[in-house]
Amino acid sequence: MWGLKGCMQASFPGVVISGSGLFRPADVITNDELVTAFNAYADRQNALHADAIVAGTHQALTHSSVEFIEKASGIRQRFVLEKSGVLDPARMYPRFEPRGDDQLSLMAEIAVDAARQALADAGVSGEQVDAVICASANMQRAYPAMAIEIQQALGARGFGFDMNVACSSATFAIEQATNALRCGTARCVVVVNPEITSAHLEWRDRDCHFIFGDVCTALVLQRSDEVPSGRGFEVLGTQLVTQFSNNIRNNFGFMNRAEDRDPKDRDLTFYQEGRKVFKEVVPMAAAHIEAHLAALSLAPAQVRRFWLHQANQGMNQLVIKKLVGADAGSEVAPLILDRYANTASAGSVIAFHEYRGDLQAGDLGVICSFGAGYSIGSVVVRKR
């Protein structure tokens, strides 16, 4: 069927996730380090504005606390690409050297690293790949698409494109890859999720400075008839939903200059109504997974593993309790957010990457993301 254009397959082949990869930065920031830096920043700001604070025209900043972070989120540390800038109280964001157009960009570099691991895991070479989807909550630049730079670096053929559905970028991309493979427009697709969250997190905001970490995940998806039996996870179904919400936003974009905006305006980095997100998204996510499984004539109790989005331990606890009465952090719903924090779209894929080796042929699993948009994506898989 090679060479068909558009959805022209007479019968749809099965699709298999045949490999996964994970790029993890070398730098780690513990909650202790994070809170020490934040509190030093707050003290500096309060000293700078001491008179205005006394006059009541400027609000004093309050200290952050490790206890709050661990209780409210379950996060204990995060990986970041560059920690010295984040922990510098006079700066509070990472330091990246600008690269020339003739150099591989940073986002492509971490994506290529994760993609090569996933290809090695799948036993596939770069030139066998004929589609690259770069799916992430933030792209390093407007164009050319990150995916095309990654495609070239991998020595892949075919096409590449970028897509952004915030925290659900990975699951939405898995559906696009699955559709391309079923339609015959591709035979081997790489999905990469480079999340450089440290560059668009507001590290100076106590309410959210602890939430995110940097990472890149990659998956290889292939037609099932091209993957040796007994390898990988067959995709049984994908289901996506979106519902508009202003509760998680970032207004950074190409219009800012024309709007004469101050680049330091608070709404030009991540901001959210965390409590509303928590309350609204938990029931949506649990109902979504239940409905998706029901559509496949499956019940949650038949699922061996849920690789859930990794934003907040309490959220996962409620979702998994509602579904199967189990605990988040148990082998049914492993947690990785204690070590990685929220890595936007990569979280559920990290959980899949780290907690899939023990599944036996026939075992069922669900990869599920939930986040900004709102957006929810689920992928039901069966170990081959």
Ligand code: CO8
């Ligand atoms: N230290 C000490 N106290 C604090 C701190 C802190 N760091 N932060 C807040 N407090 C205080 C508050 O001031 C408040 O005090 P008071 O009661 O006196 O007013 C109290 O603690 C409680 O505050 P909250 O109600 O805000 O705390 P919560 O218990 O709700 O916990 C969480 C906050 C952890 C943020 C929680 O609400 C949560 O996790 N919600 C879910 C959020 C979520 O999942 N968001 C997903 C967004 S990610 C996504 O979709 C991708 C976006 C793109 C990526 C962007 C990358 C940068």
